[in-house]
Every structure is written in C-alpha cells, then in structure tokens.
Amino acid sequence: MMLSGWGRFPRADCRVVAPRDRVELRTALLSEPSVIVRGNGRSYGDPAMNPNATLTLRQADRFKSFDPANGLLEAECGVLLQDIIETFLPRGWFIPVTPGTKFVTLGGMIAADVHGKNHHGAGSFGDHVQSLELMLADGRVLRCSNSENRELFDATRGGMGLTGVICSAVVRMLKVESSYIRQETVRTRDLAETMEAFEQSRSWTYTVAWIDSLATGRKLGKCVLYRGEHARKDELPANKRGEPFAVTRRRVKTVPFEFPRFVLNRWTVSLFNALYYAAATQGTAIVDYDSYFYPLDAIAEWNRIYGHAGFLQYQCVLPAAASRHGLTEIMTRVARSGTASFLSVLKLLGPGRGMLSFPMEGYTLALDFPATPASLKLLTELDAVVEAHGGRIYLAKDARMGTTLLRRGYGGLDAFKSARHAADPSGKFMSLQSERLGL
Amino acid sequence: MSSVLILGAASDMARAIARAYVKAGWSVILAARNPERLKADLVDLQVRAHAQARSVGFDVLDIAHHGAFLDSLGELPDTIVCVVGGMGDQAVSEHEVAAAELVMRTN
Numbered sequence: 001m002m003l004s005g006w007g008r009f010p011r012a013d014c015r016v017v018a019p020r021d022r023v024e025l026r027t028a029l030l031s032e033p034s035v036i037v038r039g040n041g042r043s044y045g046d047p048a049m050n051p052n053a054t055l056t057l058r059q060a061d062r063f064k065s066f067d068p069a070n071g072l073l074e075a076e077c078g079v080l081l082q083d084i085i086e087t088f089l090p091r092g093w094f095i096p097v098t099p100g101t102k103f104v105t106l107g108g109m110i111a112a113d114v115h116g117k118n119h120h121g122a123g124s125f126g127d128h129v130q131s132l133e134l135m136l137a138d139g140r141v142l143r144c145s146n147s148e149n150r151e152l153f154d155a156t157r158g159g160m161g162l163t164g165v166i167c168s169a170v171v172r173m174l175k176v177e178s179s180y181i182r183q184e185t186v187r188t189r190d191l192a193e194t195m196e197a198f199e200q201s202r203s204w205t206y207t208v209a210w211i212d213s214l215a216t217g218r219k220l221g222k223c224v225l226y227r228g229e230h231a232r233k234d235e236l237p238a239n240k241r242g243e244p245f246a247v248t249r250r251r252v253k254t255v256p257f258e259f260p261r262f263v264l265n266r267w268t269v270s271l272f273n274a275l276y277y278a279a280a281t282q283g284t285a286i287v288d289y290d291s292y293f294y295p296l297d298a299i300a301e302w303n304r305i306y307g308h309a310g311f312l313q314y315q316c317v318l319p320a321a322a323s324r325h326g327l328t329e330i331m332t333r334v335a336r337s338g339t340a341s342f343l344s345v346l347k348l349l350g351p352g353r354g355m356l357s358f359p360m361e362g363y364t365l366a367l368d369f370p371a372t373p374a375s376l377k378l379l380t381e382l383d384a385v386v387e388a389h390g391g392r393i394y395l396a397k398d399a400r401m402g403t404t405l406l407r408r409g410y411g412g413l414d415a416f417k418s419a420r421h422a423a424d425p426s427g428k429f430m431s432l433q434s435e436r437l438g439l
Numbered sequence: 440m441s442s443v444l445i446l447g448a449a450s451d452m453a454r455a456i457a458r459a460y461v462k463a464g465w466s467v468i469l470a471a472r473n474p475e476r477l478k479a480d481l482v483d484l485q486v487r488a489h490a491q492a493r494s495v496g497f498d499v500l501d502i503a504h505h506g507a508f509l510d511s512l513g514e515l516p517d518t519i520v521c522v523v524g525g526m527g528d529q530a531v532s533e534h535e536v537a538a539a540e541l542v543m544r545t546n
Binding site: 021059062063064065066076087 | 451476479480482483486487
C-alpha cells in the first residue's frame with residue numbers, strides 16, 4: 001500500500017506485514033531480506049518505510065506490569081502514548097518526556113529518542129527507559145539496559161529501528177499532583193530577548209517558544225515563550241481541586257480535505273502570526289495537560305493543510321555557542337525566502353547522549369514548509385548553515401538531508417554503525433531513510 | 440460487580456471491547472479456542488483497571504459441549520458479546536461445500 005510519513009512526503013508503495021505475535025514476528029524476520037518496523041506513522045519523512053516489508057506492530061499494545069511503588073511501567077511496543085496517559089494519569093502518573101503529539105507508539109518514542117519541552121532538565125525519552133527487549137535480525141531476543149548489552153541499548157535509543165525490533169520496554173513514569181500545568185506566558189521583541197528569556201527560565205520544568213518566522217530586521221526572533229510546571233493540587237482553582245486528575249477527551253476536529261496550495265502563503269501566515277502574538281496574554285494560567293502538550297492533536301489530520309504535495313519539517317539543533325549567530329542566519333534566510341513556515345518552534349536543549357540521538361546542548365528550531373522545489377532549495381541552503389555551525393538535523397523529521405550533513409552532525413555515527421553491524425551483520429533492518437543516508 | 444463474557448476473545452475487536460468493559464468496572468471472561476493465547480491480554484486488563492479477568496476455552500463449532508461450557512462458568516454473566524467470525528476464502532467456498540459450510544457454521 002502507499003505509505004508516507006506524517007509530512008506526506010515522500011510516498012512509496014510498501015508491502016505491509018502485520019505479525020500477530022512474537023512467533024510470527026520471528027518468522028517474518030527470518031524470511032524477509034529487509035524490513036523496518038513502523039509505529040503509528042508520526043515521524044515526518046521516510047524512516048518508517050520499507051518497500052519490501054514494513055512491519056506494523058500496533059497490535060502489540062498491551063501493558064505488562066505497573067509498580068505504583070516506583071512508577072515502573074512495562075508495556076509492549078505498540079502501545080500509544082495516548083493510552084499510557086489516559087490509563088495512568090488518573091492514578092497520578094505522567095509520561096516523563098513527551099513529544100508534541102500523543103499519537104506515537106512507545107517503540108517509536110524510543111527509536112526516535114524523542115524529546116520534549118523539558119529536555120534541558122529531564123533529558124530525552126530514552127533517559128527514562130530502564131530496559132527494553134530487542135528482537136535481533138536472527139530472531140533472538142536480548143534484554144538491553146545500562147547493565148546488559150549497554151552498547152546495543154545506547155544504539156537502539158535513537159537508532160530509528162535499525163538495530164532490531166523493540167518488542168517491549170520498561171519506563172520510569174513521573175509522579176504528578178494533578179493533570180494540569182501552571183503556565184506562564186512571556187512575550188519578547190527580538191532574538192536576544194528570546195534567548196535571554198530561555199536562560200532565565202532554566203529552572204522551569206517546561207519551556208518552549210513560538211517564533212514569528214516572518215519577522216525581520218529588529219524584530220527577528222521575536223516570540224511567545226511558554227514555561228510550565230505540573231500544577232500542585234493546592235494551585236488548582238477550587239472547582240478543579242475535587243478532581244485533580246481529570247482526563248477529558250477534547251472534541252477533535254478533522255481537516256476535511258487537502259487545502260489548495262494558496263491557502264497557506266506568506267500573507268495568511270503573517271496575519272495568523274500577528275493575531276497569535278497579540279492574543280498571547282502575558283501572565284499565569286492553569287491549563288489542562290492536553291491543551292498544553294498536544295494542541296495540534298485537537299485537529300485530526302492537520303498535515304492536510306499543506307495540500308496534496310505534503311510538507312517538510314525542518315528541525316535542526318545548533319551548539320549553544322553558535323546558536324545566536326546560526327539562528328539569526330537561518331531565520332533571516334527563511335524570512336527573506338518568503339516561504340512562510342506555519343509552525344516555528346524554538347527550544348533550548350540540554351546535553352545529549354551519544355550515537356544517533358538528536359539532542360545536543362544548544363537551541364533547536366523546528367520549521368515547516370510545503371514540499372515544493374523552492375522549499376527544497378531553501379532547505380539545502382539551511383543545511384549549509386547548520387553544517388557550518390556544527391549543528392545537526394533530527395532524523396525523525398528528516399526526508400531529504402544528505403550524507404555529508406549526517407556525518408558532520410552526528411559524532412557518534414561510527415559508534416552507531418559498529419554497534420548496528422554487530423547486532424545485524426547482514427543489514428536486514430533498513431528504511432528508505434537508512435538507504436538514502438547510507439546508515 | 441457486573442460481568443461480561445466475550446466469545447471469540449482472541450480478536451482485536453474483542454480486545455478493545457474487553458478494555459472498555461474493565462474501564463467501566465466490569466469483570467470479564469475471555470473465551471477462545473486456545474485460552475493460553477489470552478494470557479497477555481489478561482495481564483493487560485489487570486494492569487489497566489485491576490480488573491477481575493479470566494480466560495476459558497470455547498469452540499463455537501463444538502455445539503455438543505456448549506451446555507457443559509455454560510455450566511462450567513459458575514454464575515452466568517450479565518452480558519455476552521460474540522465476536523466469533525471467519526471469512527474463509529470466497530473463491531474456495533464457491534467450489535467446496537465443506538469450506539462453505541465451515542464459514543456458515545462459524546458465523
């Protein structure tokens with residue numbers, strides 16, 4: 001069937017295989033020359049696509065154990081984050097690191113080593129994985145953790161599914177007092193103020209900034225910065241205190257059709273940005289976890305707003321010392337190109353952890369663009385800026401980077417390749433992305 | 440506590456139905472030809488909702504033993520959900536009476 005990532009670019013005809021259990025999974029691995037596992041298809045580009053055999057394990061979605069004494073949750077790889085939250089938040093436990101959507105699988109979060117708004121303090125998702133069970137190309141299942149098969153453990157967290165099949169994992173959940181976030185909103189006027197606001201917010205658990213990608217000149221880098229803490233029960237308004245762990249499903253609106261190309265252009269995005277900035281009132285508010293962490297989940301299939309051609313996410317990180325200069329150059333080029341990025345998000349990351357995991361200490365900027373020849377040209381220019389500043393691109397968002405940028409950006413690449421080769425000498429685990437990048 | 444018996448419990452649909460019932464506080468009996476296969480599902484239901492859940496063997500084609508099956512349940516469930524089903528192979532069913540009969544008896 002035709003598959004694509006969340007960006008709907010590129011698309012490819014892939015044979016989908018759905019093993020029902022570990023026996024069938026092992027049989028598939030032994031009989032197929034090349035495979036990749038696909039979670040819930042939320043990576044943006046081509047990492048979860050293999051034309052020969054794309055394995056779906058969404059049906060492996062069972063919880064295996066939970067210990068309320070220490071918060072250790074063991075679950076199969078296909079469990080959705082939404083399911084984890086809706087099951088355990090009412091009991092006072094939240095996921096320790098969350099990406100911007102809850103429609104991701106546990107296995108996918110580990111394979112992409114996702115990060116959240118708390119990366120500067122909490123690290124990435126893989127830092128909260130106590131252990132995992134990995135099925136290798138030859139069908140053996142190995143337990144990997146900091147004390148067992150350490151190298152494979154490090155390579156698998158962020159390894160984009162190329163070391164084996166993550167069958168199940170044990171995650172350390174986070175104890176919270178409510179399902180609400182105490183949010184503080186800060187508006188800034190330029191990049192210097194934005195970076196200053198991030199520095200001053202280091203003690204906050206969550207920080208993220210929405211950037212006006214069309215602002216130029218003195219206004220370049222102006223933002224609305226949101227910082228948040230899990231709200232304590234006594235911080236909730238009286239009418240919410242009786243039910244501090246309320247988990248309600250918002251009514252989800254669906255984008256009914258692919259927008260024509262002209263709907264999103266620099267004028268409409270500019271208008272939206274102006275309204276958004278003006279509407280962001282500075283100050284403190286108590287917001288529910290769903291609106292705070294997953295605003296876009298309320299709009300099903302929002303990826304269709306970019307029309308039939310799909311779109312490209314561009315997320316890079318620049319080392320702290322080079323961030324100011326590099327961000328200025330990237331934002332200037334984007335603003336000058338006239339290609340409007342509808343979502344532009346900036347975040348300060350903490351130190352990263354080896355091999356193919358994305359985060360490194362510095363600023364990460366995420367932009368999205370319609371998949372057009374002009375955008376592709378712009379992104380190639382941005383690649384050069386990222387490379388010159390010692391940065392790297394997030395593999396879970398990537399659909400088009402080249403091998404040079406990968407090699408320059410990921411210092412742990414050789415270590416990854418050697419760990420991968422030891423686990424899978426024939427290179428059975430393979431995706432369109434791994435082929436493109438020679439991984 | 441109300442209870443539900445789910446026939447054909449090894450299917451994906453049955454799994455979703457069982458989860459909805461335990462979330463609502465019901466106890467659940469999962470019935471399938473090979474109840475051993477349901478072990479992981481029982482654990483899942485217990486982790487989700489501290490549910491009372493057990494599995495039993497049941498073959499929808501073995502009509503002779505349906506009476507004994509019901510007797511073995513002890514207290515009868517408040518609700519029974521049947522998601523037993525088999526599609527067979529249409530092309531085969533068009534030519535082989537036994538195959539067509541199996542599909543009809545299963546459904």
